[in-house]
Amino acid sequence: MITLIDGLxxxxxxxxxxxxxxxVYGIAKMLNFAHGDVIMVGAYAIMVTLSCSLSxxxxxxxxxxxxxxxxxxxxxxxxxxxxxxxxxxxxxxxIGVSYFLQGLAQIIFGAESKPxxxxxxxxxxxxxxxxxxxxxxxxxxICGIIIMVVLTLFIKCTKTGSAMLAVSEDRGAAxxxxxxxxxxxxITFAIGSALAAFAGMFYLLQIPNAEPMLGAMPGITAFxxxxxxxxxxxxxxxxxxxxxxxxxxxxxxxxxxSYTVAVKFSLLxxxxxVKPTGLLGKVSREKV
Amino acid sequence: MAMLEVRDLQVYYGMINAIKGISFDVNEGExxxxxxxxxxxxxxxLHTVTGLVTPKTGSITFNGVxxxxxxxxxxxxxxxxxxxxxxxxxxxxTVYENLKLGAYIMNDKKQVEKNLDYVYTHFPRLKERKNxxxxxxxxxxxxxxxxxxxxxxxxxILLMDEPSMGLSPLxxxxxxxxxxxxxxxxxxxxxxxxxxxxxxxxxDRAYVLETGSIVLEGDAxxxxxxxxxxxxxxxx
Numbered sequence: 279m280i281t282l283i284d285g286l287x288x289x290x291x292x293x294x295x296x297x298x299x300x301x302v303y304g305i306a307k308m309l310n311f312a313h314g315d316v317i318m319v320g321a322y323a324i325m326v327t328l329s330c331s332l333s334x335x336x337x338x339x340x341x342x343x344x345x346x347x348x349x350x351x352x353x354x355x356x357x358x359x360x361x362x363x364x365x366x367x368x369x370x371x372x373i374g375v376s377y378f379l380q381g382l383a384q385i386i387f388g389a390e391s392k393p394x395x396x397x398x399x400x401x402x403x404x405x406x407x408x409x410x411x412x413x414x415x416x417x418x419x420i421c422g423i424i425i426m427v428v429l430t431l432f433i434k435c436t437k438t439g440s441a442m443l444a445v446s447e448d449r450g451a452a453x454x455x456x457x458x459x460x461x462x463x464x465i466t467f468a469i470g471s472a473l474a475a476f477a478g479m480f481y482l483l484q485i486p487n488a489e490p491m492l493g494a495m496p497g498i499t500a501f502x503x504x505x506x507x508x509x510x511x512x513x514x515x516x517x518x519x520x521x522x523x524x525x526x527x528x529x530x531x532x533x534x535x536s537y538t539v540a541v542k543f544s545l546l547x548x549x550x551x552v553k554p555t556g557l558l559g560k561v562s563r564e565k566v
Numbered sequence: 567m568a569m570l571e572v573r574d575l576q577v578y579y580g581m582i583n584a585i586k587g588i589s590f591d592v593n594e595g596e597x598x599x600x601x602x603x604x605x606x607x608x609x610x611x612l613h614t615v616t617g618l619v620t621p622k623t624g625s626i627t628f629n630g631v632x633x634x635x636x637x638x639x640x641x642x643x644x645x646x647x648x649x650x651x652x653x654x655x656x657x658x659x660t661v662y663e664n665l666k667l668g669a670y671i672m673n674d675k676k677q678v679e680k681n682l683d684y685v686y687t688h689f690p691r692l693k694e695r696k697n698x699x700x701x702x703x704x705x706x707x708x709x710x711x712x713x714x715x716x717x718x719x720x721x722x723i724l725l726m727d728e729p730s731m732g733l734s735p736l737x738x739x740x741x742x743x744x745x746x747x748x749x750x751x752x753x754x755x756x757x758x759x760x761x762x763x764x765x766x767x768x769x770d771r772a773y774v775l776e777t778g779s780i781v782l783e784g785d786a787x788x789x790x791x792x793x794x795x796x797x798x799x800x801x802x
Contacts, residue, residue: 441667441670443658444659444667448654448656450618450654453638454616454618454647454650455667455671456642456719457670458637458639
């Protein structure tokens with residue numbers, strides 16, 4: 279039970295990150311490999327804000343705003359000039375942005391891992407904690423679910439949301455409907471990066487240290503989750519993320535614990551062998 | 567002045583000169599047919615008019631506005647809607663969601679409801695299937711949806727690309743009679759068709775496009791009796 283809650287909680291962190299990958303892929307048709315590093319920037323933003331002895335609430339706001347802007351800036355400066363370029367050029371650029379952010383963090387903050395500050399923790403809830411359930415896991419799980427529900431409603435019920443679905447399916451046809459594709463792509467990057475900021479916060483609740491490589495492993499795991507769920511599919515990213523989180527925690531609790539990473543990535547291979555489009559991925563059909 | 571004026575349009579795809587300096591007019595209230603064989607450049611002309619393709623030279627003026635200066639996504643708000651070749655409806659969304667996207671630029675909710683009613687009156691089939699996922703519609707229904715979606719923004723002119731493609735003769739007749747109805751209600755139509763016979767039967771005037779150039783233009787009824795046209799396009 280505790281392992282399950284821990285797994286669901288870690289899974290919702292992965293799901294939040296995976297949503298960023300999958301939305302950007304669905305709408306801009308590119309893999310934003312710098313996405314994981316946005317989490318790292320968000321973590322440092324929290325650390326710096328707290329070190330100015332501001333409250334954690336201010337730190338949350340600073341982190342979300344900074345990550346959102348960062349996502350929009352990355353899109354504008356690095357990816358927009360490559361609109362229409364070969365996918366390989368865009369992919370290499372994304373990897374370049376990723377190394378750039380990691381390098382920048384190393385120059386500014388140094389390579390070693392630094393504690394974010396003692397005020398970044400949640401109050402204990404004795405009734406739960408004595409059963410082994412941490413407050414952090416519970417808060418992460420609940421907030422993660424709320425964020426995912428809000429996102430789903432946003433996409434389903436707003437004009438911008440349906441424009442996003444339209445752009446992801448057919449950019450040209452969406453343009454003919456009067457949708458400004460560039461604007462929708464910018465909004466997508468902004469939302470994806472804000473989700474990454476939230477993921478970063480929850481991550482820091484479990485491991486309260488910031489380091490330049492912080493985003494790398496959760497980033498690649500969440501990318502795997504997005505592919506398992508079916509890249510481009512929003513419910514797929516949620517399912518994939520939660521699945522990987524649960525698998526990881528159960529693996530860590532079993533005698534196989536030292537093979538956890540291998541198990542996670544083998545899961546990807548197995549699922550792609552059985553269902554190459556991912557769990558909820560759709561095969562696009564042409565009908566004339 | 568014509569509603570839509572295209573002058574000396576030249577379009578290149580890389581080194582290939584797809585459109586070799588064509589000019590044509592569409593007047594308000596008309597149905598204009600642009601006919602020609604596969605590969606003549608008909609679709610390219612429409613894509614250029616709605617900004618999906620940028621021409622090398624030439625001008626496109628719509629109600630006095632230079633369309634080449636307007637980004638593609640703003641052209642619809644000028645009153646020009648495009649029903650693209652192959653319908654290009656949003657397959658994963660429902661019929662209703664597709665229609666709502668057709669009114670994406672409209673802010674007046676009451677007007678959107680009115681337009682929805684207008685579309686449902688012309689295409690009762692879409693009303694029956696409004697909650698169905700668009701990808702599961704038949705070809706004819708998808709064509710109706712593409713037309714309905716384009717009508718959701720009250721366009722002044724409707725650009726239609728091969729509405730007859732892949733449809734049974736019965737459905738083609740149905741679609742063409744709806745085009746005539748829409749035209750009677752005041753929407754100007756620029757119709758691109760391979761099915762020359764059908765297109766000429768409802769059009770006021772027509773232009774014949776051959777490998778990127780206009781080779782013939784004139785009254786649609788006269789063109790139906792033109793021996794060259796009969797031989798080349800009407801199969802008589």
